[in-house]
Amino acid sequence: MNIEAVIGIEIHVELKTKSKMFSAAPNAFSKTPNTNVAPLDMAFPGTMPVVNRQAVVHGIRVAYALHMEIARTLNFDRKNYFYADLPKGFQITQRFHPLGKEGYVTIFDLQNQPKKIAIERLHLEEDTCKQLHFRDYSLLDYNRAGVPLLEIVSYPDIHNGVEAVRYIEAIRNIVVYSRASDGKMEEGSLRCDVNVSIRPQGASFFGPKVELKNLNSLKNIQTAIDYEIARQSQCLASGMAIVQDTRRYDEAKGKTVSMRLKTEAIDYKYFPEPNILPIVLSEAMIEEAIATCPELYEAKKERYERMGLTPSQASVLLSDPAMASYFEAASEGSENPKTVANLLIVEVNAYLNKTGNGANISRFPLPPVSLKRIAAYREDGYTHQQCVEILEYCLREKARPEDALVALGITKADNDEEAIAAVVETVLAANPQSVSDFQAGKDRALSFLVGQAVKAAKGTLNPSVLAKALRERLNQEK
Amino acid sequence: MSFLDRSIREIHEAYLRGETTPYELTLEAIARAKANQDNALETLDENGALTFAKTLMDPEPENLLWGIPYFAKDNLSTKGIETTASSNILAGYIPVFDATVIAKLKKRKAVLLGKTTLDELGMGGTGTTGRKGMTYNPYAPNHDRLIGGSSSGSAAVTAASIVPFALGSDTGDSIRKPASYAGLVGFKPTWGRISRYGLFPFAPSLDHVGFFTRNVDDAAILLQALAGRDEKDATSSDQEVKDYPVLQKLSPLGYKVAVIAEIVDSLTDPVMKEKFAASVAEMKQAGIQVDEVHLPHELLSSVYATYLVISSAEATSNNANLDGIKFGPYYEGKSYQEVMCKARTKGFSELTKRRFVIGSFALMAENQEKLFLRAQKNRARIVAAIESIFSQYDLIYGPAAPSVAPMVHPKTEMNTIAENHLAIGNFGGFPSLSLPLALEEGLPLGVNLTGRIFEEEKVLALASWLESYTGLAGLSALNAKEKQ
Numbered sequence: 001m002n003i004e005a006v007i008g009i010e011i012h013v014e015l016k017t018k019s020k021m022f023s024a025a026p027n028a029f030s031k032t033p034n035t036n037v038a039p040l041d042m043a044f045p046g047t048m049p050v051v052n053r054q055a056v057v058h059g060i061r062v063a064y065a066l067h068m069e070i071a072r073t074l075n076f077d078r079k080n081y082f083y084a085d086l087p088k089g090f091q092i093t094q095r096f097h098p099l100g101k102e103g104y105v106t107i108f109d110l111q112n113q114p115k116k117i118a119i120e121r122l123h124l125e126e127d128t129c130k131q132l133h134f135r136d137y138s139l140l141d142y143n144r145a146g147v148p149l150l151e152i153v154s155y156p157d158i159h160n161g162v163e164a165v166r167y168i169e170a171i172r173n174i175v176v177y178s179r180a181s182d183g184k185m186e187e188g189s190l191r192c193d194v195n196v197s198i199r200p201q202g203a204s205f206f207g208p209k210v211e212l213k214n215l216n217s218l219k220n221i222q223t224a225i226d227y228e229i230a231r232q233s234q235c236l237a238s239g240m241a242i243v244q245d246t247r248r249y250d251e252a253k254g255k256t257v258s259m260r261l262k263t264e265a266i267d268y269k270y271f272p273e274p275n276i277l278p279i280v281l282s283e284a285m286i287e288e289a290i291a292t293c294p295e296l297y298e299a300k301k302e303r304y305e306r307m308g309l310t311p312s313q314a315s316v317l318l319s320d321p322a323m324a325s326y327f328e329a330a331s332e333g334s335e336n337p338k339t340v341a342n343l344l345i346v347e348v349n350a351y352l353n354k355t356g357n358g359a360n361i362s363r364f365p366l367p368p369v370s371l372k373r374i375a376a377y378r379e380d381g382y383t384h385q386q387c388v389e390i391l392e393y394c395l396r397e398k399a400r401p402e403d404a405l406v407a408l409g410i411t412k413a414d415n416d417e418e419a420i421a422a423v424v425e426t427v428l429a430a431n432p433q434s435v436s437d438f439q440a441g442k443d444r445a446l447s448f449l450v451g452q453a454v455k456a457a458k459g460t461l462n463p464s465v466l467a468k469a470l471r472e473r474l475n476q477e478k
Numbered sequence: 479m480s481f482l483d484r485s486i487r488e489i490h491e492a493y494l495r496g497e498t499t500p501y502e503l504t505l506e507a508i509a510r511a512k513a514n515q516d517n518a519l520e521t522l523d524e525n526g527a528l529t530f531a532k533t534l535m536d537p538e539p540e541n542l543l544w545g546i547p548y549f550a551k552d553n554l555s556t557k558g559i560e561t562t563a564s565s566n567i568l569a570g571y572i573p574v575f576d577a578t579v580i581a582k583l584k585k586r587k588a589v590l591l592g593k594t595t596l597d598e599l600g601m602g603g604t605g606t607t608g609r610k611g612m613t614y615n616p617y618a619p620n621h622d623r624l625i626g627g628s629s630s631g632s633a634a635v636t637a638a639s640i641v642p643f644a645l646g647s648d649t650g651d652s653i654r655k656p657a658s659y660a661g662l663v664g665f666k667p668t669w670g671r672i673s674r675y676g677l678f679p680f681a682p683s684l685d686h687v688g689f690f691t692r693n694v695d696d697a698a699i700l701l702q703a704l705a706g707r708d709e710k711d712a713t714s715s716d717q718e719v720k721d722y723p724v725l726q727k728l729s730p731l732g733y734k735v736a737v738i739a740e741i742v743d744s745l746t747d748p749v750m751k752e753k754f755a756a757s758v759a760e761m762k763q764a765g766i767q768v769d770e771v772h773l774p775h776e777l778l779s780s781v782y783a784t785y786l787v788i789s790s791a792e793a794t795s796n797n798a799n800l801d802g803i804k805f806g807p808y809y810e811g812k813s814y815q816e817v818m819c820k821a822r823t824k825g826f827s828e829l830t831k832r833r834f835v836i837g838s839f840a841l842m843a844e845n846q847e848k849l850f851l852r853a854q855k856n857r858a859r860i861v862a863a864i865e866s867i868f869s870q871y872d873l874i875y876g877p878a879a880p881s882v883a884p885m886v887h888p889k890t891e892m893n894t895i896a897e898n899h900l901a902i903g904n905f906g907g908f909p910s911l912s913l914p915l916a917l918e919e920g921l922p923l924g925v926n927l928t929g930r931i932f933e934e935e936k937v938l939a940l941a942s943w944l945e946s947y948t949g950l951a952g953l954s955a956l957n958a959k960e961k962q
Contacts, residue, residue, distance in 0.1 A: 042805075045571075045678040
């Protein structure tokens with residue numbers, strides 16, 4: 001019997017807004033617990049929720065990017081339950097009328113074929129407070145209480161760990177590039193609950209659903225899903241029942257561990273939030289939100305490719321939104337964005353890696369305009385090596401490229417025919433063995449000779465012109 | 479006669495003439511509060527009130543509320559002053575912010591004397607369920623009469639003439655019923671007219687902030703001061719605030735008034751029936767069109783059940799924040815469940831728990847359709863019926879209560895249409911005002927006027943006309959004998 005896994009994913013995204021979902025407290029990172037707190041966040045009696053407009057705008061943009069039907073009226077409901085991290089004793093969410101419904105996102109499946117993953121709903125809600133458990137007491141930090149959340153619920157259209165990861169990446173690209181969220185799994189600004197069940201291939205029923213939690217990286221999600229599919233398949237094969245439970249991923253052991261059984265579903269006693277009247281979302285407001293949405297990942301990727309970048313160059317730049325912004329600033333109006341991309345991907349990344357400690361482009365000291373200038377030098381005929389020297393000088397001395405050029409005494413490599421001819425003759429004379437190797441058909445000898453010529457020219461001559469001259473001269477000798 | 483027995487406007491004029499000062503009046507009000515035996519206060523903020531009153535030196539001619547002493551119901555958040563909603567679960571809770579109405583009065587330099595008792599968390603209509611026990615009706619010095627609730631203390635301090643006005647809240651009839659039992663003008667304007675920010679919620683879709691005064695002009699003054707859009711209450715309206723004190727003087731002679739026959743027919747007190755009929759006759763005599771209209775009996779009989787289901791359902795959710803973790807008495811426990819369970823078991827009275835159970839039951843998935851949603855549908859039916867009356871009439875006139883304040887241990891069932899109909903004003907958010915009609919053996923009888931949403935001025939204008947007909951402006955427990 002062939003087994004098929006059925007996977008549905010719930011993603012919670014923390015939204016980037018100035019204030020919280022329903023209160024005026026700052027929605028910002030704070031090292032000190034309980035500092036970003038308004039009376040509402042601690043549910044002081046008499047406080048009332050006021051909807052954060054920016055969160056709604058974010059929600060509309062993401063719903064649009066996911067091809068969803070966008071609600072024309074914004075409604076909120078109460079989800080009632082008692083828990084230590086839930087200050088009001090209810091969470092304000094959108095149960096009955098989600099902001100977005102019935103959409104999809106396209107990913108590539110295991111065979112790299114495009115596949116649509118259907119999305120059931122997208123809704124706005126608020127986060128709970130953070131609990132810190134100690135041996136005989138717990139602490140509560142209300143900084144997180146009321147942070148705006150966007151919940152995106154997929155249909156169970158996903159069939160393996162790779163698809164799951166690609167689905168989450170696609171959602172993350174949308175929320176990150178629309179600037180709705182940081183989308184950082186490690187920091188909890190993008191959180192996934194994954195439901196996994198198995199069934200015979202092609203069956204229309206569902207097996208018992210297991211919910212996976214504590215998945216704080218894409219790698220963990222893939223491993224956890226793979227583990228879970230294998231575990232459930234083994235249960236099935238050995239005739240054991242698959243228990244409907246909630247499982248935690250144990251990163252150290254690389255396996256899932258049962259946290260609690262899923263007994264009867266909790267009755268959340270949902271009802272409409274009486275303190276927020278339905279808010280009409282006008283066509284104009286929705287259109288404005290969509291029209292002003294920052295350019296999304298897919299659109300950027302296509303644009304970069306039209307600019308001449310290879311798909312892999314585009315992907316590398318887009319893997320970090322800050323890198324993409326840097327690239328866009330440095331390539332703006334540039335004749336050859338590919339040169340900028342190349343400098344960024346190879347040289348700047350090398351510098352960042354060397355710096356270490358999680359250094360990233362947002363802390364890269366060279367302004368984009370300087371990198372643009374260096375790329376322009378490259379276009380103008382300076383050699384790559386010269387440009388790298390300029391870059392290094394600028395970083396070391398905190399100088400401008402113009403000043404680096406003067407300070408380093410670099411002059412443009414030129415195409416002086418006499419000089420080229422002289423270098424060619426010198427190199428050929430000094431390396432008779434390589435010459436005869438080349439003539440014996442060993443093409444690799446040419447690369448060595450070009451290297452020698454570049455060295456002899458001390459960077460003053462254009463390497464591609466040198467290579468061309470060498471080949472012509474050697475072919476003459478044949 | 480003390481200035482405390484006067485209207486807001488008269489006190490204001492006395493201040494302008496230099497006949498008294500806020501400090502003197504505050505001292506006197508404190509003395510009256512201390513002498514009062516009606517168990518009306520949760521907190522008397524003697525120091526706070528006197529310290530503030532002392533700073534009020536130069537009367538502001540345009541500001542009628544300058545230096546006017548008042549009390550607020552203890553379910554309105556007051557920064558720095560313990561606010562318990564008369565529930566043990568909030569014992570010791572000192573808010574960090576003022577309700578918007580408190581902030582507005584502070585800005586107008588009215589002097590807050592303290593906080594008044596209520597039925598626990600606003601849930602109840604008797605004035606008997608607060609943590610401090612029963613609040614008495616100042617009209618019955620032998621303490622054998624209820625004052626009603628839930629705004630019991632606010633009604634008592636106004637009726638006892640300790641202050642010229644007090645703030646209350648009204649979810650079913652919590653201002654208008656005690657106003658009727660205590661011979662006061664009790665007004666809850668349109669839902670959304672006054673910000674509810676800082677009002678401890680009982681049932682937000684029905685909750686209103688309002689006030690008790692001893693005359694209609696004072697109610698108009700307060701409405702103008704307290705109405706208006708508040709960014710902190712998303713349900714508050716941005717409709718223009720009208721000049722109610724001027725508008726309430728307009729003649730109501732062109733108005734069309736409806737009297738719902740089924741409500742009047744359910745009255746059993748002959749004096750009430752007679753006085754009510756006389757007032758209708760007098761209106762007609764004066765040229766106001768008053769017509770009898772009909773509503774299905776079953777619809778009116780369903781008001782209380784509908785109210786109980788919706789308000790209890792909302793209440794159980796609104797009060798879920800009271801878990802002993804963030805404020806109020808904390809009890810140790812091995813788990814969060816135990817901590818919450820102890821706080822709620824010890825913090826709430828049995829009656830309150832009962833309402834929570836009813837509300838929770840009505841919201842359960844298997845019961846929602848036949849209880850909560852059915853109640854909501856019935857609420858919509860009732861509102862539609864009332865709105866159809868308002869399509870032809872400006873106002874609805876009726877009894878505010880079946881009779882005078884009930885005995886503490888009533889001998890008769892209190893579940894008539896006339897007993898419960900005021901909740902209709904909450905269902906539709908209509909502006910609704912009670913005022914005294916007459917005195918029966920020294921005890922007040924009250925009537926009610928309800929109008930179209932955001933037409934408070936018409937309610938006030940007819941109330942003002944009725945007030946001159948009854949001659950009961952300024953009525954209090956102190957002067958009731960003279961007014962009889």
